[in-house]
Amino acid sequence: MIIVENLSKTYVTPTSTINALNKVNLQIQKGDIFGIIGFSGAGKSTLIRCLNRLEEPDGGSISIKGQVITDMDKNQLRQARRKIGMIFQHFNLFDAKTVFENVAFPLEVAGYPSQVIHSKVQKILELVGLSDKAQAYPLQLSGGQKQRVGIARALSNDPDVLLSDEATSALDPQTTYSILELLKDINEKLGVTIVLITHELDVLKHICNKMAVIEQGEITETGPVEQFFLNPKSDTAKRFISILQEFQSQRIYREGEGI
Amino acid sequence: MNEDLLELLLTGFGETVYMVILATMAALILGMPLGVVLVVTDKGHVMESPKLNNMLGTAVNIVRSFPSIILIVILLPLARFIVGTTLGATAAIVPLAIGSAPFIARIIENCLKEVSFGKIEAAMAIGANPLTIITKVLIPEALPALIRGVTLAIITITGFTAVAGAIGAGGLGSLAIRFGYMRFRDDIMLATVITLVLLVQGVQWGGDWIAKYINRKRYKFD
Numbered sequence: 043m044i045i046v047e048n049l050s051k052t053y054v055t056p057t058s059t060i061n062a063l064n065k066v067n068l069q070i071q072k073g074d075i076f077g078i079i080g081f082s083g084a085g086k087s088t089l090i091r092c093l094n095r096l097e098e099p100d101g102g103s104i105s106i107k108g109q110v111i112t113d114m115d116k117n118q119l120r121q122a123r124r125k126i127g128m129i130f131q132h133f134n135l136f137d138a139k140t141v142f143e144n145v146a147f148p149l150e151v152a153g154y155p156s157q158v159i160h161s162k163v164q165k166i167l168e169l170v171g172l173s174d175k176a177q178a179y180p181l182q183l184s185g186g187q188k189q190r191v192g193i194a195r196a197l198s199n200d201p202d203v204l205l206s207d208e209a210t211s212a213l214d215p216q217t218t219y220s221i222l223e224l225l226k227d228i229n230e231k232l233g234v235t236i237v238l239i240t241h242e243l244d245v246l247k248h249i250c251n252k253m254a255v256i257e258q259g260e261i262t263e264t265g266p267v268e269q270f271f272l273n274p275k276s277d278t279a280k281r282f283i284s285i286l287q288e289f290q291s292q293r294i295y296r297e298g299e300g301i
Numbered sequence: 302m303n304e305d306l307l308e309l310l311l312t313g314f315g316e317t318v319y320m321v322i323l324a325t326m327a328a329l330i331l332g333m334p335l336g337v338v339l340v341v342t343d344k345g346h347v348m349e350s351p352k353l354n355n356m357l358g359t360a361v362n363i364v365r366s367f368p369s370i371i372l373i374v375i376l377l378p379l380a381r382f383i384v385g386t387t388l389g390a391t392a393a394i395v396p397l398a399i400g401s402a403p404f405i406a407r408i409i410e411n412c413l414k415e416v417s418f419g420k421i422e423a424a425m426a427i428g429a430n431p432l433t434i435i436t437k438v439l440i441p442e443a444l445p446a447l448i449r450g451v452t453l454a455i456i457t458i459t460g461f462t463a464v465a466g467a468i469g470a471g472g473l474g475s476l477a478i479r480f481g482y483m484r485f486r487d488d489i490m491l492a493t494v495i496t497l498v499l500l501v502q503g504v505q506w507g508g509d510w511i512a513k514y515i516n517r518k519r520y521k522f523d
Contacts (some may be wrong), residue, residue, distance in 0.1 A: 094426055123428035134423035137519055138441035147437070148427045179519045195427075205426075 127196030327398035336409025393470030452508025
């Protein structure tokens with residue numbers, strides 16, 4: 043479904059050059075919920091933003107559903123992007139538009155007639171549980187509701203892939219779970235392939251079936267999620283697991299002390 | 302005496318309003334697209350073009366560095382070419398519009414740059430073309446700021462008309478200089494200033510109200 047080959051991206055700063063991505067190879071199957079985990083600065087955000095070329099890769103290729111994204115000109119890319127939904131950490135909703143208009147925007151861009159837009163938007167708002175907020179503005183919504191609008195907007199044009207750029211990082215734990223449940227639900231109901239990047243282990247554990255670990259711009263480990271927790275191989279994976287275990291044991295100890 | 306004061310004031314007020322409205326409209330027509338282009342051709346934006354951006358930026362800076370009175374004098378031949386005369390309110394509109402356009406362009410540029418780039422990226426990720434992004438995302442998102450910016454521009458242009466008034470444009474500025482200053486008519490000077498203060502207050506109040514109205518609509522809780 044998604045095949046990434048030898049993907050490279052370098053940032054040149056006045057003081058140094060940074061290899062954000064170094065010959066990354068990745069394969070994501072249709073219907074997967076694929077998690078990419080890494081510490082800050084590991085290159086995970088660059089990787090997901092390369093998938094729809096919000097970030098131009100320097101080398102390598104990306105193909106989604108048989109279409110080579112990296113070979114496209116601007117026009118072809120715009121067409122392809124209409125079938126690649128994306129949600130963001132800070133939602134990036136249009137404050138000047140109502141919830142309805144936000145969700146309708148991709149359909150307008152794709153040139154659907156207004157009747158089709160109307161029924162599609164209502165269906166998708168029902169799916170994310172925001173039918174009663176259609177006429178509200180994003181600034182009137184809570185963080186969780188905003189991300190639901192973001193998801194609805196990303197899904198309104200029936201994408202094949204949904205890219206999630208730290209979509210739950212700005213949300214509280216309870217809201218995070220409800221958003222994750224929603225993503226899972228969408229994956230099952232619509233069969234959308236989801237690629238998400240995160241630095242939260244809980245997110246991986248909760249919804250992903252496959253995953254990759256990224257470390258200094260390189261994929262160090264990839265496979266089913268269980269393998270990561272049971273038998274971590276890469277350095278980052280071990281650190282993630284050990285941090286988790288350390289805090290858990292501390293908590294048990296402190297709770298034993300009756301604090 | 303009071304009657305002639307009132308008549309002078311009314312004519313002056315009428316001329317000033319006429320110049321401000323037409324000059325603002327013309328300056329917006331010239332400056333608005335310029336401001337938008339300055340934003341979207343910037344590095345990393347939807348129509349990236351560093352050369353064009355640099356060129357336009359320099360042109361804007363050059364026009365803006367002229368002292369306003371000099372700019373008006375320089376542009377008078379153009380006014381004669383377009384309107385047929387260099388005297389009166391209509392003739393003044395030409396230099397006023399051209400002189401204010403770069404200023405408006407910079408205001409518009411600043412307002413549009415305040416729109417968080419994440420929103421533009423979201424629109425790009427949706428597959429919208431640059432024109433759609435400009436008209437459906439960039440401008441609506443910046444609308445309250447744009448209205449405050451245009452309000453500021455109208456007030457600046459009002460001040461600008463007084464300068465033009467000093468060299469034959471008519472309006473309240475001309476009245477203050479020809480009667481208030483040169484003929485020592487303190488009553489006219491005072492009346493002109495009060496009228497200008499009221500005019501500016503009115504414009505500011507109107508602009509604030511529209512901007513607040515839009516924001517209230519977007520923030521309102523049920």
